[in-house]
Amino acid sequence: MMEGSRQVETSRLEAYWREQLRLIITLLVIWFAVTYLHPPFAASLNKIKILTGFPLGYWLSSQFSITVYVILIFVYALTMNRVIDKKYGFEEE
Amino acid sequence: MSQEAGYTPLTRAQLSEFRRRLAKYYGAFFVFLIAFTVVLYLFERAGLPHRFIGYAFIFLTLLLYAFIGILNFTRRLEEYYVAGRRVPAIFNGMATGADWMSAASFISMAGTLWLLGYDALAYIMGWTGGYVLLALLFAPYIRKFGQYTIPDFVATRYGERARLARFVAAICAIIVSLAYVTAQVTGVGIIMSRFFGLDYRVGVFVGLAGVLVCSFLGGMKSITWTQVAQYIILIVAYLIPVTFLSAKLTGVPFPQLMYGKALSEIGQLEQAMNLPAYVQPFKQALSNSAAISAFKQIGITPPEPITVKDWVGTPWQFLALTLCLMAGTVGLPHILIRYYTVPSPKEARINVGWSLFFIWLLYVTAPAYAAFSRWEVLQNVVGQPINALPEWTANWIRTGLLKITDANNDGILQFSELSINGDIVVLATPEIAGLPFTIAALVAAGGLAAALSTADGLLLVISTAVAHDIYAKIINPNAPYGRRFLLSRLMILISAVIAALLAIPQFALIVQLVAWAFSLAASTFFPVILLGIFWKRANANGAIAGMIGGLITCFIYMFWNYVDPRFNVLGLSHLSAGIFGMAANFLLTIVVSLATAPSPKYIQDMVDQLRIPVGEMRLPAPGTAPGAAPGVAPAGQD
Numbered sequence: 001m002m003e004g005s006r007q008v009e010t011s012r013l014e015a016y017w018r019e020q021l022r023l024i025i026t027l028l029v030i031w032f033a034v035t036y037l038h039p040p041f042a043a044s045l046n047k048i049k050i051l052t053g054f055p056l057g058y059w060l061s062s063q064f065s066i067t068v069y070v071i072l073i074f075v076y077a078l079t080m081n082r083v084i085d086k087k088y089g090f091e092e093e
Numbered sequence: 094m095s096q097e098a099g100y101t102p103l104t105r106a107q108l109s110e111f112r113r114r115l116a117k118y119y120g121a122f123f124v125f126l127i128a129f130t131v132v133l134y135l136f137e138r139a140g141l142p143h144r145f146i147g148y149a150f151i152f153l154t155l156l157l158y159a160f161i162g163i164l165n166f167t168r169r170l171e172e173y174y175v176a177g178r179r180v181p182a183i184f185n186g187m188a189t190g191a192d193w194m195s196a197a198s199f200i201s202m203a204g205t206l207w208l209l210g211y212d213a214l215a216y217i218m219g220w221t222g223g224y225v226l227l228a229l230l231f232a233p234y235i236r237k238f239g240q241y242t243i244p245d246f247v248a249t250r251y252g253e254r255a256r257l258a259r260f261v262a263a264i265c266a267i268i269v270s271l272a273y274v275t276a277q278v279t280g281v282g283i284i285m286s287r288f289f290g291l292d293y294r295v296g297v298f299v300g301l302a303g304v305l306v307c308s309f310l311g312g313m314k315s316i317t318w319t320q321v322a323q324y325i326i327l328i329v330a331y332l333i334p335v336t337f338l339s340a341k342l343t344g345v346p347f348p349q350l351m352y353g354k355a356l357s358e359i360g361q362l363e364q365a366m367n368l369p370a371y372v373q374p375f376k377q378a379l380s381n382s383a384a385i386s387a388f389k390q391i392g393i394t395p396p397e398p399i400t401v402k403d404w405v406g407t408p409w410q411f412l413a414l415t416l417c418l419m420a421g422t423v424g425l426p427h428i429l430i431r432y433y434t435v436p437s438p439k440e441a442r443i444n445v446g447w448s449l450f451f452i453w454l455l456y457v458t459a460p461a462y463a464a465f466s467r468w469e470v471l472q473n474v475v476g477q478p479i480n481a482l483p484e485w486t487a488n489w490i491r492t493g494l495l496k497i498t499d500a501n502n503d504g505i506l507q508f509s510e511l512s513i514n515g516d517i518v519v520l521a522t523p524e525i526a527g528l529p530f531t532i533a534a535l536v537a538a539g540g541l542a543a544a545l546s547t548a549d550g551l552l553l554v555i556s557t558a559v560a561h562d563i564y565a566k567i568i569n570p571n572a573p574y575g576r577r578f579l580l581s582r583l584m585i586l587i588s589a590v591i592a593a594l595l596a597i598p599q600f601a602l603i604v605q606l607v608a609w610a611f612s613l614a615a616s617t618f619f620p621v622i623l624l625g626i627f628w629k630r631a632n633a634n635g636a637i638a639g640m641i642g643g644l645i646t647c648f649i650y651m652f653w654n655y656v657d658p659r660f661n662v663l664g665l666s667h668l669s670a671g672i673f674g675m676a677a678n679f680l681l682t683i684v685v686s687l688a689t690a691p692s693p694k695y696i697q698d699m700v701d702q703l704r705i706p707v708g709e710m711r712l713p714a715p716g717t718a719p720g721a722a723p724g725v726a727p728a729g730q731d
Contacts, residue, residue: 015582017704024229035218040408042211042374054359055156058372061214062460063349066221069447073228077442080233080706081713085439090707 016088025081027072034065102180108436114180114411119184123325129153134531144532149288150218150538154326155303158545161319165311171179171572173312173581174241174557176434180317186447189431191219191327191546193452195273197607198671199327202456204359204515206463208224211374217456219418220609226423226506228445232432234703236441238435239710242554243267243426243618244562249712250625251633256567258633261640265428265617267555271588271595272606272613273427278304278589278596280544287492287520288537296543297593304548308585317434318550323542324451330539331455332521347463355464357664362471371467375411378402379658379666387602396656400453400481404664413663420721421611424618427550438659438706466518469525472517475508482506485524489517548592556562556584556590608668609651616643616674624682626704629697635686639678647674 038045042057050056054063085091103111133146155697165172166493198220206213238246248259268355278297285296307319339348342355359371369376378400383570385395404410411640422428431448432441472484479499489495494514521538523533560581565572617640651670665672691697695713701708 013705015702027225027229031222035222035419036412036719039149039374039415042408046370046372046374049357050353052353052623053355054353055356055360055372057181057374058214058356059210059353061211063457064217066453066456066515069221069225070453072225073446073449076229077446080442081439085706087576090705 004006012088012093016084016090019084019088020080023076023084027076031072034060034068094113094168100682102436107179108179108453112727115184119321122649123329124320124327124331125428129533133534134524134529137529137531141362143534144290146531147537149536150534151299151541152287154538154542155299155306157322158303158319161308161322162306162308162310165315165318167311168578168630170241170577172314173578174313174433175430175560176317176435177314178197178239178434180434182440182444184321185317185435185444186451187324188317188434189428189444189448190451190455190558191320191324191542192431192550193428193448194455194543195277195328195547195607196284196540196544198455198459199331200280200284200377200516201542203459203462203466203518206517207467207518209377210371212377212411214460215414215451216418219415219631220422220454221453222415223419223422224445224449224452226419227428228442228449229433230623230626231423232441232445233438233706235429235432235622236435237438237703237706237710241317241430241433241559242430242561243622244558245566246625247618247621247636248562248566248692250696251621251631251636251692253431253692254633254637258567258637259562261637262618265556265613265640265644266558269382269425269610269613269617270551270554270558270590271592272279272425273610274548274555274592275427275586275595276607277544277548277551279599281548282599283516284537284540284544290536297596301589301593301685303413303541303545304589305586306550307545308549308552309582312581313430313434313553316553320546321547326456327539327546328451330535330542334456334460334519334522334526334528334532334536335458335465335648337528337532338522341463342465342468348465349457352461352464353467355461356384357470358468359464362468366471366475367462368506375406375408377410377666379654379661379664381656383601383605387600390598390600390602399446401658401661402663404661407664409663410665410669411696413649413665413669413672417613417615417669417675420615420619420675421613421671424622426614426618427547427554429618429622430554432548432563438528439588462518462522464523466522466525466596470511470513471508472620473508475511477506478504479506480504483525485521488524488647490520494520503725504724517599523574552585552588555588556581559581559584565621604696605655609670612647612651612667612669612671612674613644615671616647620675620678622678626684626700628683629700630686630691631682632686632689632692635682635684637681639682641679642681643674646677647671650674 037059038060042061044058045057046055048056050059132147137146171177202216205216207345235246238249240249242244244259244262247262248255251258278300281300282293282297285291285299286293291299308316333350336346339351340346343351345351356372377491380398380400381396382398385398388395412609433443435444436440442721474486490497494517496512498510499506500510501507519536523536560577564580565577620643621636621639647670650673651667654667656671658666699712
């Protein structure tokens, strides 16, 4: 009985950790993409002008990427706190 | 002994009541700051000399920091080290913002963008993107661990060799933080001398007094609440001038959006004058000019000037520097300990979001400063008769930050005849925008707040590394609380004085140290903490080998490339040396861990506990740790 409930507990923790890792990896892929994929092409991207006249390559580094970073963290925090923790019963006591 | 008796965390209701009260205090403070600025402006119009306005700003802000510091006097370890773990996420976000943004971010960032153009965006991306790693990989786990210092974490996670791991981690924390704090003290001295006309050395000591009043009495508790106030001052001071400048130049008071217009105007002016394009990426060549000036200062015959242009036009330096700054951000102990101070791991997750939001506000604005002032210079300064330059230039030529020489004697200023110190970009913007001196004094107060708040956090890290980690945990585990406090306060004083003594000669090498602090942090803490949380197989032998090997690798690349840039990999400069230290650290930690026995079960169970966001950590009591560790089963905590 004791042994059985401990096994259920362990597999719940493992599933929780796997789901956490899945979220972290997904968000890290986005983080990687917005950090490293555009700078190598900045020179060509700069030929395109957007908004009030920003060269696109410059704008991606100076505004787009860093704004995505802020969003990524809030997405992570809210998904963890409101969805994943709840699903596995780790709500604030 | 690690948990202080009789210190209970606040309940949820108490926490939200606390949050409301804080919002009221800081709201009132914000209104007061604006009112104070307006009143001083009225005095200025009535003829109060500029010097007194400047003094009023320093005096008022230092008085305020002292007031908050005294109000938060504490004799409790839990408050002294981690502000009682009751700082709400949004306020800890502001405190982290102030802790993070130093004199370099406030004053020099926009200047660096002015000088380097696109290449300097590596700093903007690196110093913000690191927070994503911090949120996803570190913050909630660090909070769940819930001790006092980063060496605490390293020593507990790598508990088989707790004393050695702690010692190495404490030494790394001291090296990184001392390098950084010296630069802050230098920044304070520069602001004091440029704005308030004080002698640089006097400025250093006035600034030091400012640091001490915040951190001496109340440790982390008073530092935190001072930093929130300092954040408000610095962000208001940063946003006001450039908003007015944007309104003046484009008619729209929204600089972050409108500097696109400035960039396209700059592009046209550059074409007309045959100048290299500002937004063109990867223009930096490697050179040892920085090393030469550093050597000259200490009286050594400098090596030959060397410039390596082989790698200009390739993105490697940009990408590596971005990664190095990100990993360094995550490894800086004074930022990591901020996540001990929130009430729970869930709050820590949200907290990093707020931290980055408050930092983002400044970093998204810095390129606007650079673009507007470059536009102003290209349009109204370059190409003008030298005796008819705009009014604002005269003041800055006098300070030596702006130099003009009519090399070809035609009476017209060419771009190449102009030499600009980057710091001018933020400092001169109030004048370029035609704002009163009161705003310039506010900007100086903001720069001072940025430098002081960062220095506070760093001094606390150094003093706890000595008093808590080295003395109380290694040398004398039975030391009474009273003696720990005494030593901690004494260490703050001693490290402040050391920092001041290092800052007085204004060695170029010291400024370089800040840039290197990120490499050092990336080479030491980042890999071992990351693997400590995510890879149970990592053990003490691996971590100790990793930290030492990372530090050595980083130092070797740094100094070798610094004096002889012909030594490089893919054109990476000494600024990105952390890449190699980090790789060495990861490699050594993994290889040595796999070659030696895994950590004992009680440590692996501890890692399991770290990964659960609720409940208190149950750590094995010191001394009883090896072998059987009752009560550390990961299950059933919620």
